[in-house]
Structures are given as C-alpha cells and as structure tokens.
Amino acid sequence: MLKHTDYLTRTYAKPEGWTLATYERDLEGYRVARRVLTTMSRQQVVDEAKKANLRGRGGAGFPMGVKWSFMPKTVGPKPHYLVVNADEGEPGTHKDRTLMECNPHACIEGTIIACYGIGAHVGYIYVRDELHLSKARLEDAIVEAREKGYLGGAPFGSPFPIEIYVHSGAGAYICGEETSMLNSIEGRRGEPRMKPPFPANAGVFGCPTTVNNLETIAAVPTAFGMGCEAFSKLSSLHGIGDGGVRLYGLNGHVKRPQIIELAVGPTLNELIYEVGGGVLGDRGISCVIPGGSSTPVLRPDEIVHAPDAKSPLNPWHGKSVFDVPLGVDTMRGVGTMLGTCCVTVIAHGTDPVACMHNLMQFYRHESCGQCTPCREGAAWLERFCRKVLDGKASLTELDTLHDVANGIMGNTICAFGEGTAMPALAFLQKFRREFESHLRGERSGVEAKLAVEPWS
C-alpha cells in the first residue's frame, strides 16, 4: 500500500522553499543538528544512525550507519573528510536535483550531522557541473547557514568546526563512482581506484573519507529528528533492514512522470498505475528499468519463484515481480537492483533492441577507458546493437554479444563494467525473440523510434 510522506519534500511547493527562513519556520530547521552537536558524542551519533536502516540512496544500498562506523574511532594525524555524492547522472535518475533545488538546507543540515558523526571538519558536496541552479542553491544555503553560525569555527557554539564546500564536476558520469569522485576532487582524471584501500582508510587526499549519496544525507535530519528507529519503522520493509522514506521517480512512457516521496516499499504496479496514472495511450508495459540504466530490466510477466518459507521473497511466491515491494534486498532477490528507485517505464511496441542500443551508446561514451574489457566491451556492445538494428547481424553474433558482456563482468576495477553488462545481458535474455526477429528481417516494419507518441 502506498504511504505518502513529506519529510524531504515539504518545502518543494512553497514559494522560496529553499531559503533558510522557510526551512526554519516550517521544518524547525537546524534544530536537530543543534541537538546532535551540543548533546551527543560521535559514537552516540553512529550508534543512532545504524538504527535508521537507511540504505544508501545512490544505488548500491549499503547501510549508512554501518558505513559511518568504518571510520577510525579517533582522528589521527590525518584529518577525516565527508564527500557527498551529488553527481547525479545515471540515465533515469532525477531525484537529487530536486532536493538541491527545493530543499538545500536539508542537504546542509544532514552534511553537518554526518561530518560530526564521522569526525570530519570538512565536507565536500560534489555536484555535476551541468546543475548550475542546484549549485547556486547549495552555495546560497551555505552562506545563510554560516551567517547564522551553523557552520564555521563553532557551529551552534560547539567546539567542532565544520566547513562545507561545493565542488563542481566537469561532465563525466564515472565521477559518480566513489573512488573516481575522490580523484576528481584531488584534481585528477576521474578514474576509479583499486579497492582496498577503501575510502574509510585512505580516501580523498589519502585521508579517511566517507562518501554518501546526497539523498541519504538529506534524510539524516528527518531520521534523527524523529528518532532513527521510528524513522526506520515508517518503511514496510523495516523488518528486513530497509527503513525510512525515500524519493521515488517515474519517467519514460508513463502518463504522469514525477518525483514523489513515499515510505519505503511501494510496488512497481502501485507506482506506475496509482502514482503515474498508467502508461501513455493506455498501452501495456513491455518492461521497466527499476532504478537507473544499470539495473537489469523487469518484465511484467516475470513471476517470483521463492517456495522456501525462509526466503524473504516467499510472501510473493507465484506473483508478478511488479507486485513485490521495491526494496534493496527484494529487488536483488528478483534478479535486478533497486538502484536509485527512479523507474523508467517502457511501453509495448517499443523496440527493446533500440532501447539497449541507446543505453550502450551512453556506456560507450562514459567508460573512463582504464580497463580494457569495459572500454572495448562497451563499444562492441554498441556496435553489435547497431548491426542488429540494421538487420546485418547473424545468429552467431548474438552469442558473441553474450560473450562480450560476460567478459566484462568481474573483470574491471569498478562497478561500471557490471553496470554496462548487466542491463545488456538482461535485454538479451528477456527479449531474445525480438533480437532474433531482427536477424530474420521480420522487424523491418517495426519503427525503431523510441517515442510511442509523436513529439509536438
């Protein structure tokens, strides 16, 4: 069942909702940060954060509190840093931008609490360069907060100095990968680093660093405000460690594309039909991309198979995957990923090969080029799709396409490789018939255009 909330989005519709005046008046802004910095110890903050079951909102879904606990307990000779990841650029993902534009003070307040929790005096918010309005809103918010004494040498009178800076990217999707982002902040090419060492040991400038997604950070004041356990319990998946509220996105062939805040746990059917109003032209659904282009597609005719009573998916055994609550572990259970929770709906009649080709163009363009399997593989995948669309590929080449994608998996420094190969393999496996009909020249009549309704 859908549970609407407005903890993160309350300022969205307000005139000048991004100002400190609105934030303090309507959301009792900075009250939580003040309480945390003046009454809690660092350890208490981390222990409390763990109770929120706040799974990272950037795609990987790692629990935020646990990540904070990886930081050294005492600050040694090397300072600690917080890096907030706002390099939103995964195709289909459009949620962080709304937070920065419409509720920047929640981002700043969350950053203050997180900095304190991990022992960092400096936090960098890494925003992709294209988002000029987001950067301006954040920078204005920082100025306002500093003027009030919420940042600087003694925030809220506490002896724990905190400074926050906005760092601008320069157009590279890969910089959303955490170690690549660290290199980018250091002034280098944004190429991912080998792990270990993990950022909590050697991150930006070789110092202990925590990297959190912007939405994760923006939810921190809400979680601490109501008590992290109460926050977790808002979610219908609280029982399996997936708590709180989050932003869900809808885009593609849906009647009402939007960003909406809900308690964790709506199903795809609820999102698409109740929130989104259904598919354009009341068409059927071919497939959806559940959370950004790197997450494998799901078809509505896929059925959950979890006969084992111990399986977390057992309650949905025999039902459509579109009726499973969207959670980090539930989506992993049905063979995809929750990712960023922004759902791309693809209607019946859309050519899946053309969809895959469009995405492979993206990965080809954005591969950083460090690892051969990814650099060459992404280009191969793109060329193969083109060839299939042109009706020039052979059946054996479809198998080669599989081999190329499989050859990327697990053979690269960072997860970009998997992010390319997993959706490619899903399209190939779930739409084999459509690929083959292209080879037989049967789809020449099918328009390869992706828009189901003419643009006017």
Add this chain to the structure above:
Amino acid sequence: MPFALSPERERKLEEILGRYPTKMAATLPLLHLCQDQAGYIGPDVIAFVSERLDLSTAHVEGVVTFYTLYNQHPVGRHQVWVCRTLPCALRGAQAVIEHCEKRLGIRCGETTADGKVTLRTAECLASCGTAPMMQVDRDYHENLTRARVDEILSKLLE
C-alpha cells in the same frame, strides 16, 4: 600573449585554493574559471594552469581531455545541449534533435556560421521526469514542445 585571469576571477581562485589541502585540487575549478573567461581551454590556458598550480602541462592536459565539458576548441557564443539518453529518447528526444538541426542548419557537434550557437547532444542531464529537455548555456529547459524550442532558438539567433 600569455593567458591571465581577470582580477575578479583571480580573487575567486584565491578563495578556492583555501578550500583544499593541495593546490592540485583546484585544477577542475580553475579550469572552469579559465573557460568562463576564454570560452575554451587552449595551450595558453593549459600553460597558465600548470604554472599557477605547480603541475606538469601533461597533468593538466590529461584532465582537460578526460572531462566532456572542457572545450578543447573554440565554440559558439551559446551552447545548446539536447539530452539524447533513453528516458528523453522515449519522450521524443530524437525529434527534438532533428528539429534543432533543421532550425539551425547544422548537425550536432557543429557551430552556426555566424558563431552564435554550438549544438551538441548530451548524455543524461538528470531531468528524466521532465523529458524531453535541453540545456542552453547555464539554463535547463524542460518539457519541451516544438513551439518552445522554436522560441528558445530564435532568441539565441537574434
């Protein structure tokens, strides 16, 4: 003539340097400042940045060639980026691109003969819920209609 920052941008640079423990970390922000001023990153800018931040020119060149938004060649006065990635494509991005090409009389990647507009395609600009969209200089234009695109382009060509 060697490249130099305007006094105002020079002050901004001093402020930026204070944010980081190393000079190298100012590479990306400084390149943005230079591009704001010069329009693109030429050899003179690369020499300036490496001199100013005590870096090799190879390092700076490596950074410039890595990131899409640093122009390595002169571009038009206005930058038009049309998002072409899947969520926008599902909403008609291809038609938007074709329409822009026709209206401007150039192909993607080219600049109009009068040097006013450079047209390019962009990879996902995080506006999937308001597709199709395009970015013109610093501004986003979302939920594009044909009439709206015409209006935007006419203004740029004035």
